[in-house]
Amino acid sequence: MARRERVAATGSPVDLVERSQVMDADDLRRAVVRIAHEVLERNHGLEGVVIVGLQTGGAPLARRLAAALAEIEGVEVPTGTLDVAFYRDDIRLRPVVPEAATDIPFEVTDRIVVLVDDVLFTGRTVRAALDALTDHGRPRAVQLAVMVDRGHRELPIRPDYVGKNLPTGRHQMVDVGAEGVDLGTVAPGPGPGPGGGGG
Amino acid sequence: MSIGPHLLSVADLGPEGIAEVLEVTDSFVEVSAREIPKVPALRGRTVATVFFEDSTRTRLSFETAARRLSADVANLSVGTSSVAKGESVRDTVQTIDAMGVDALVVRHRSAGVPHQVSAWVSAAVVNAGDGAHEHPTQALLDCYTLRARRGSLKGARILVVGDVAHSRVARSNVWAFDALGAEVCLVAPPTLLPPSLQGWPVRVSHDLDAELGDADVVYLLRLQRERQVGALLPSVREYTRGFGLTRDRARRLGPDALVLHPGPMNRGVEIAAEVAEGPASVITEQVANGVAVRMAVLFLLLGAAG
Amino acid sequence: MRGPTGVLVRGGTVLDATGPRRADVAVAGTRVVGVGPDLAAPAGWVVLDAGGCVVAPGLVDLHTHLRQPGREEAETVETGARAAALGGFTAVVAMPNTEPAIDGAEVVREVQELARGACCHVAVAGAITRGRAGEALAPMAEMAELGVRLFTDDGRGVQDPGLMRRALEYSSALGVGLAQHCEDEALAAGGAMHEGAWSARLGVPGVPAEAEEVMVRRDLALARRTAPLGARLHLQHLSTAGALAALRQARAEGLAVTAEATPHHLALTDAELAGYDPVYKVNPPLRPESDRQALVAAVADGTVDAIATDHAPHPPEAKELALDEAPPGVVGLETALPVALQALGADIGAILALMSWRPARIAGLEATQGGPVAEGRPANLCVVDLAAPWVLDPARLASRSRNTPFAGRRFEARVRHTLVAGEPVVVDAEARR
Numbered sequence: 001m002a003r004r005e006r007v008a009a010t011g012s013p014v015d016l017v018e019r020s021q022v023m024d025a026d027d028l029r030r031a032v033v034r035i036a037h038e039v040l041e042r043n044h045g046l047e048g049v050v051i052v053g054l055q056t057g058g059a060p061l062a063r064r065l066a067a068a069l070a071e072i073e074g075v076e077v078p079t080g081t082l083d084v085a086f087y088r089d090d091i092r093l094r095p096v097v098p099e100a101a102t103d104i105p106f107e108v109t110d111r112i113v114v115l116v117d118d119v120l121f122t123g124r125t126v127r128a129a130l131d132a133l134t135d136h137g138r139p140r141a142v143q144l145a146v147m148v149d150r151g152h153r154e155l156p157i158r159p160d161y162v163g164k165n166l167p168t169g170r171h172q173m174v175d176v177g178a179e180g181v182d183l184g185t186v187a188p189g190p191g192p193g194p195g196g197g198g199g
Numbered sequence: 200m201s202i203g204p205h206l207l208s209v210a211d212l213g214p215e216g217i218a219e220v221l222e223v224t225d226s227f228v229e230v231s232a233r234e235i236p237k238v239p240a241l242r243g244r245t246v247a248t249v250f251f252e253d254s255t256r257t258r259l260s261f262e263t264a265a266r267r268l269s270a271d272v273a274n275l276s277v278g279t280s281s282v283a284k285g286e287s288v289r290d291t292v293q294t295i296d297a298m299g300v301d302a303l304v305v306r307h308r309s310a311g312v313p314h315q316v317s318a319w320v321s322a323a324v325v326n327a328g329d330g331a332h333e334h335p336t337q338a339l340l341d342c343y344t345l346r347a348r349r350g351s352l353k354g355a356r357i358l359v360v361g362d363v364a365h366s367r368v369a370r371s372n373v374w375a376f377d378a379l380g381a382e383v384c385l386v387a388p389p390t391l392l393p394p395s396l397q398g399w400p401v402r403v404s405h406d407l408d409a410e411l412g413d414a415d416v417v418y419l420l421r422l423q424r425e426r427q428v429g430a431l432l433p434s435v436r437e438y439t440r441g442f443g444l445t446r447d448r449a450r451r452l453g454p455d456a457l458v459l460h461p462g463p464m465n466r467g468v469e470i471a472a473e474v475a476e477g478p479a480s481v482i483t484e485q486v487a488n489g490v491a492v493r494m495a496v497l498f499l500l501l502g503a504a505g
Numbered sequence: 506m507r508g509p510t511g512v513l514v515r516g517g518t519v520l521d522a523t524g525p526r527r528a529d530v531a532v533a534g535t536r537v538v539g540v541g542p543d544l545a546a547p548a549g550w551v552v553l554d555a556g557g558c559v560v561a562p563g564l565v566d567l568h569t570h571l572r573q574p575g576r577e578e579a580e581t582v583e584t585g586a587r588a589a590a591l592g593g594f595t596a597v598v599a600m601p602n603t604e605p606a607i608d609g610a611e612v613v614r615e616v617q618e619l620a621r622g623a624c625c626h627v628a629v630a631g632a633i634t635r636g637r638a639g640e641a642l643a644p645m646a647e648m649a650e651l652g653v654r655l656f657t658d659d660g661r662g663v664q665d666p667g668l669m670r671r672a673l674e675y676s677s678a679l680g681v682g683l684a685q686h687c688e689d690e691a692l693a694a695g696g697a698m699h700e701g702a703w704s705a706r707l708g709v710p711g712v713p714a715e716a717e718e719v720m721v722r723r724d725l726a727l728a729r730r731t732a733p734l735g736a737r738l739h740l741q742h743l744s745t746a747g748a749l750a751a752l753r754q755a756r757a758e759g760l761a762v763t764a765e766a767t768p769h770h771l772a773l774t775d776a777e778l779a780g781y782d783p784v785y786k787v788n789p790p791l792r793p794e795s796d797r798q799a800l801v802a803a804v805a806d807g808t809v810d811a812i813a814t815d816h817a818p819h820p821p822e823a824k825e826l827a828l829d830e831a832p833p834g835v836v837g838l839e840t841a842l843p844v845a846l847q848a849l850g851a852d853i854g855a856i857l858a859l860m861s862w863r864p865a866r867i868a869g870l871e872a873t874q875g876g877p878v879a880e881g882r883p884a885n886l887c888v889v890d891l892a893a894p895w896v897l898d899p900a901r902l903a904s905r906s907r908n909t910p911f912a913g914r915r916f917e918a919r920v921r922h923t924l925v926a927g928e929p930v931v932v933d934a935e936a937r938r
Contacts, residue, residue: 083226085226085240086226086230086238086239086240086268086498087238087240097219097222097223097499097502098226101226101229102226102229103229131239135235135238137234287822287825287826288825288826288827289822289825307827308827309828309829309830310707310709310781310827310828310829311707311709311780311827312781312827314780315782315825315827315828329708330827331710332707333708370706370708393705394700394701394704394705395700395701395702395704395705396705397702397705398702398706399705399706
């Protein structure tokens, strides 16, 4: 999420300096599989479970999680995507437009919604996502799955499933890609810093 | 963000501005399709509709758009009763502005008023139609409707038929369609065309029948019956004979051709009733898209305060 | 007028219809008593420094709206005359589209009375038709007896050709002139700007050039017919190439019709309306560049005889209406001379002919206005500094109204002093009263 704001604020992709890889492709794959097992264990199977990935970082992870669950249980879990641009609490502070439309082609009421995001940071994006979800219906439960929990929570939000706990400095950025997870310092530039937003 | 601080004319938006509005509209179409079609994006903001010229439809569309964004709405219909002709527009809008509204949606029978208003207030100004000048959100929703139906407008042959001279919808659409790469042809009797088309990116024809076969889109303008006064037309019937989209003419359209009308329609004049309800017509989609497009405009202008 | 016992205008270059010469000008009472180099000033005389300046006969405006009676919130005879004097004008012809119109002896007397204490001479123009309604002739003879020399329905043109013919015939016996605001109302049809590429783009109803041209051609034909009777026609604020071509041709045939143009039509075009600001709304409207250039050429070749301001004050609320609702008109007395100099790029002698002695003759004021600057002549003079840069701030206009299209413009010439009937009403660019 932080990356998306960075793009919106500066208009160009994030430049990270002093990059170091904290998870490689295999670590990532194993984490997805482990989370899939945890989801199955916690919910005693997939009855009533749906997956919603937060745009844009959580969407590919949501698809990977659904694929992993399909492989383990042989069941296709309904999967959708959610863009929270209209629910942010800092809408006046920075211009953010939705990058992709929300697409939840199934019922959310009375389901167990597993929200998926790449990085959990201040918790504000997840709060916005909870608001957005509520406008789609009344889930029986909402569980949160993130690949990286980097700390610095500003709201009482906690993840149910975590790929990796990664302590970070406020000025740092976590970049979750298809081939791994990098940690770096943001290249100095105009616009607000990485604080005040994020997953 | 390329739109703002006001939306006064499509001509000023340019291709990037138009594209941005259309893209964001997709999200609002999704929101409008929900059971509770509401997002908190503009919570705590106030949108005032200031219509010096009445129009229930457009005002309702803007009002709905604002409410779906959780904004507060104030409607001022200053058209007939409270503001006599000759009373200062400036006084009216500055009073409203002083109450702390975030956006003024202005419609006036005179061209240029929203532009003038933008110099007098600190709120964002949205032009909801000014005389014969522009009606930007109409053009945007028309473009959105066409894009939803046929994808890109690049190279599309669009006929704009009717009283172009007095039409703000025609002007906005000419700029918008051209910005998106379409080829526009104005079809009208000479008296209903502007006195000069210098600088307009259009072809002109006085023969609708000759143009129908190749047209991808037929955009019909409303003919006001009062046009007979001032000798612009001998009669409405003569207009329909030459320029109305009758059932016979509609049959000669290509199989994928689309028919649009900004409304309200004069059935039997510029468009036959059955053509309006026929398979080529996307008129109801235009209206439905209107709210989502206006949500996009309000969100882009107010969603990020400067 | 009460003034000092004498005034010496020292150190300038006198310039009138006879040409330029370095000379001081001595004024006593209401007359010029001496013109020559290095004149001495007797004790008690006021000395006005005209070093580096042109000392000329005062400017005469053929076309000023003083708004009184009826529209005093926009201007009064007093404030308008002050504005005129600051602009170097020693006489103005006041237009009759007041409320009530100046269409009879009573209102003529009322305005003449108001003009008695004014900063410059105010000649009153009478209406051609009663109430300027264009239906019946106004009592021109009774107004002429009071000294009215020029008649016009300005604000409007006389629409009925039959009536205009009779007006020319009737007036020919009175030795007066008729001035026409050439605008065919059926063609103009409520337009708010020139009908053309700009109006089409802006979506604003337009006034076609032909609205002016058809009435000019009509009136030239009528003038041709009534010229042998001695009728005199003057065409106001011409703005279109078509009208100018018709006039040029009529002149070539020997027809003695006079014509005026305004500084704003010489300086500005319809592109100014792009921002929908009613400050630029005038009647006739600002035209495209091609018409503006034709007008500049017509002034240069003498087709247009005079520059007249059409000074038309309006209160701020009036100019804050929508473009098509706002009244047309710009103020112009205080900026006419520098704008004309800028727009025409001509020398000051040519400009003075256009703004002083030729309009004086057209207005029938040549006995007291327009020079020459010579012993015995009434002392109506303006002193112009051609190298005095200044920037126009509308808030500092002396006119009661602020509707100028030249706000913020930088000028190079400024009127330094103005003497009206021997009295220095403007000294060092400031009004004395």
